[in-house]
Amino acid sequence: MSADRRILSVLCRALEGTVPQEPDWAALLALANRTLVTPALAAALHGNPAVPDEVQAFLTHIAARTVRRNAMMERQLAEAVQALSSQGVVPMPIKGAVVLAAHPAGGADRLFTDLDLMIAPGQATLAGMILGEIGYRSTAPSAAPATGRNFERSSDAGGLDIHYRLRSFDHWPGFAQLAPFCTEATLHGASVLMPSPSLQAAILIAHDQLQERDYWRGLIDLRHVLDLRALVTATGPLDPATLAALFPGGRARRALATQLLTLRRLFGIEAVPGLETGLRPRLQCARRFRQIGRRRTMRWLTAATLLLDPPAVRPRPDTAQNWRERAQYGKRMFYAPKPNKV
Structure with a gap:
């Protein structure tokens, strides 16, 4: 087992509250910092007598700073949803925003970097005007303009991203397609879809596996x-019908299975009991752990995956342009991974 893989295993056990001997x-804290899970580690090891005093002091400091940052993010989320809802725009919190919305006290065990809200495309102009009235300015979007807009204010801890559809999924579902999987709720006195x-x-899963490649x-x-x-610990197993609707088959279903297998391998969590994974997801899961700390191995295995299971490229009339996009997409696969991943 490589040293990096061994440290990941130790970190996962520590995130469950278990401190290994010596x-x-x-190295453990370096990996936690790099993967942005130090607040979760602080919560898992809080008060554990096996943790050295200097390590506990560092984790306590990180936890305190995380609480302050999350309180700022919570106020930012409350102001945004209140402003939108008051003008008839009912937002859908997604990704980190829904975690913050579900646990309004913020807390110290999860670091929030930005806020993501989904709205109906027909309300895009109105939403932009509303956010402008409370001090936001639009920034260059990180994705195609048809998928959403990014906003920021100098007074905030993080940015605010407005989505009209999710390019995370191959079929780019929009607000109307996702609303049936939500429930109406009240957040800080504002109407939202949870x-x-x-x-x-x-x-x-779609964001990491498909959009982030x-x-x-x-x-x-x-x-x-x-x-x-x-999620699974708090609410129980995931609904297979919902997952089947959003990951209808083929590559998307294999990506889903790979991530669920990774969850089981790292933390022993069975998110969908009896899930049929197939050979490819099992190989992909095993590959993830084999390549940790081995950059050259990652490149070779990425090349093999691209050949055997190529990513989707949205159809275009120009076939040559289609292939150029596919080639450029494949080229980006070999860039250095983001610093928060292993």
Whole structure:
């Protein structure tokens, strides 16, 4: 077992509250910091007598800073949904925003970097005007303009991303397609649509596996795996019908199965009991752990995955342009992984 893989295993056990004998605390904390799970580690090891005093002091400091940041993010979320809802725009919190909405006290065990809200495309102009009235300015979008807009204010801890449809999924579902998987709720006195736990999980999985290309590159976003663990632990197994509707088959279903297998391998969590995974997802899951700490191995296995299970490219009339896009997409697969992944 490589040193990086061994440290990941130790970190996962620590995230469950278990402190191994004579751990390499420097390496453990370095990996926790890199994968953005230090707040979760602080919560898991709080008050544990096996943790050295200097490590506990560091974790306590991180937890306190996380509480302050999350309180700022909570106020930002409350102001945004109140402003939108007051003008008839009912937002759907997704990704980290729905976690913050479901646990309004914020807390110290999860770091929030930005806020994501989904709205109906027909309300895009109105939403932009409303956010402008409370001080937001639009920034260059990180995706195609048809999928949403990004906003920011200098006074906030993080940005605010407005989505009209989710390019995380191959079929780019919009507000109308996802609303049936939500329930009407009140958040800080504002009307919102709260995604079901299974929809929350599906969006996280699709974001990492398909949009961020982790399925092909074999990378693990540990913070999001912890989110999945928290969802299943709190609400029980995910709904197979919801997952089947959002991951209808083929590549998407294999990407889903790979992430659920990764959750089971890291934390022993069975998100969908009796899930039929197939050979490819099992191989992809095994590949993820084999390549940890081995950059050259990752490149070779990424190339093999691209050949055997190529990503989707949205259809275009120009076939040559289609292939150029596919080639450019494949080229990006070999860039250095984001610093928050293993």
